[in-house]
Amino acid sequence: MKILITGYSGFVGSYVAHSLHSEHELKFLGRKPSDLAPVYKSSIDATSEYTEALKDVEVVIHCAARVHVMYDKEADPLAKFREVNTDGTLNLARQAAAAGVKRFIFLSSIKVNGESTTGRKPFQSQDAAAPIDPYGISKAEAEAGLIALGQTTGMEVVIIRPPLVYGKGVKANFASLMRLVGKGFPLPFRLIHRNKRSLVSVYNLVDLIKVCIDHPNAANQIFLVSDDHDLSTAEMVSLMAMAQGKKHVSLPVPVFLYEVVGKILRKQDVIDRLTGSLQVDISFTKERLDWKPPYSIEDGFKRTSRDYLD
Numbered sequence: 001m002k003i004l005i006t007g008y009s010g011f012v013g014s015y016v017a018h019s020l021h022s023e024h025e026l027k028f029l030g031r032k033p034s035d036l037a038p039v040y041k042s043s044i045d046a047t048s049e050y051t052e053a054l055k056d057v058e059v060v061i062h063c064a065a066r067v068h069v070m071y072d073k074e075a076d077p078l079a080k081f082r083e084v085n086t087d088g089t090l091n092l093a094r095q096a097a098a099a100g101v102k103r104f105i106f107l108s109s110i111k112v113n114g115e116s117t118t119g120r121k122p123f124q125s126q127d128a129a130a131p132i133d134p135y136g137i138s139k140a141e142a143e144a145g146l147i148a149l150g151q152t153t154g155m156e157v158v159i160i161r162p163p164l165v166y167g168k169g170v171k172a173n174f175a176s177l178m179r180l181v182g183k184g185f186p187l188p189f190r191l192i193h194r195n196k197r198s199l200v201s202v203y204n205l206v207d208l209i210k211v212c213i214d215h216p217n218a219a220n221q222i223f224l225v226s227d228d229h230d231l232s233t234a235e236m237v238s239l240m241a242m243a244q245g246k247k248h249v250s251l252p253v254p255v256f257l258y259e260v261v262g263k264i265l266r267k268q269d270v271i272d273r274l275t276g277s278l279q280v281d282i283s284f285t286k287e288r289l290d291w292k293p294p295y296s297i298e299d300g301f302k303r304t305s306r307d308y309l310d
Contacts, residue, residue: 001213002056004029004101006044006092007063008036012107012165015206016061024213029053029092030064044088054099059213061105062089067135081138089142090149097153103219104155105212108143110163110198110224110280111136116272118195122279125161125222143222156219158212160205163226163280167202168304173273178305181240181248188253192233198226198280199236201300204293208285217288224280227297233274243301 002025007013009032017036020026026037029050033039040053044064054060066084074080093104113123114130129140143159150157166174180187208225212218231239234250241248255275262271286292295303 001025001058002027003059003061003213004053004057004096005037005061005063006030007065007107008032008034010063011167011169011171012202012205013061013063014169015167015202016063016209019206019210027053027057044084044092046083046087046091048088048091050092050095051099054096054101057096057099057101059103059105060092060096060101061107061209061213062092063107064088065107066138078134078137081134082141085135085138086141086145090145093146093149093155093157097149097155101155103158103213104146104150105158105160105209106142106146107209108139108159108161109136110161110278112140112143112161113224113280115269115278116276117279118272118276122198122281123224124281125224125284147220150220158218158220159222160208160212161222161224161280162200162205163198163278165200165202165205166300166304168306170202170304177237178240178244181237182244182246182305184246184249186249186251187237188251189233189237190250190252191255192258192275193235194255195232195275195277196230196279197233197236197277198230199297199300200226200293201295201297201303203295203300203303207294208289208291211289211291215289221288223285223288224282225285226280226282226293227295227300228282228286228293229297230279231297239298239301240305243298243305 004027006029008017008028021036028037028039042048112129131137131140146157258271262268
């Protein structure tokens with residue numbers, strides 16, 4: 001099968017590309033060179049033309065995006081996210097439909113559902129979109145445009161909304177916490193044990209993407225994905241230590257102190273991510289596709305920890 005992958009040099013896209021290159025005839029759309037497949041050099045935006053890249057392609061896997069940015073300094077963050085995540089996505093999708101592409105797989109984000117499930121049930125596939133930040137809004141607008149395009153053109157659209165994705169090579173907060181745990185520093189998370197967060201290893205996410213390439217029940221559906229094992233912050237840190245073969249000392253700092261500090265420093269959003277919940281219900285994904293995550297969360301943490309042990 002001929003497949004076009006965008007974002008092939010990014011964290012998730014690179015795993016997708018390496019997983020598929022021996023099974024399918026791949027093309028890449030982007031700027032960076034690659035030894036795995038031909039690269040059609042172009043940006044994801046509202047005006048680029050993708051005729052050659054889309055020629056004879058049956059499936060597009062769209063991983064490219066302007067990713068979530070903490071403390072974005074752009075004058076108009078939403079406009080910058082829309083340039084790539086909304087306008088760029090829909091420009092590519094319209095041309096894909098016109099070129100006869102059968103299926104368009106869009107890697108979206110759980111931020112389309114919202115920022116938190118503290119005090120409520122886990123997010124589900126059929127929940128109405130409720131994005132809050134510019135990144136989530138841009139992804140939600142892209143989803144709505146893709147669904148409308150699929151209805152008018154017949155191109156099958158598959159939308160996948162992952163929560164935090166981790167794995168070997170992951171950056172940002174997850175990597176920082178993994179390093180701290182690996183150094184054996186006492187960390188003040190013992191009492192953050194009542195929240196629950198869904199995570200997904202890149203290994204499970206890629207497996208789901210592969211299933212969605214040709215599964216008949218995937219057409220025109222929205223899927224949530226996780227490792228199907230939610231963790232509190234205390235449990236996450238403990239599992240990180242175990243995966244690295246480290247002893248972990250956890251200090252009993254009351255949760256309300258985090259909330260006080262968050263208000264004083266005006267960092268409530270950071271504290272909410274640390275002490276709050278964000279859970280996803282993947283029962284629809286499992287039932288619709290007869291799928292379950294092939295790797296346990298313990299497997300995922302062990303494979304991720306190899307970066308830091310090395």
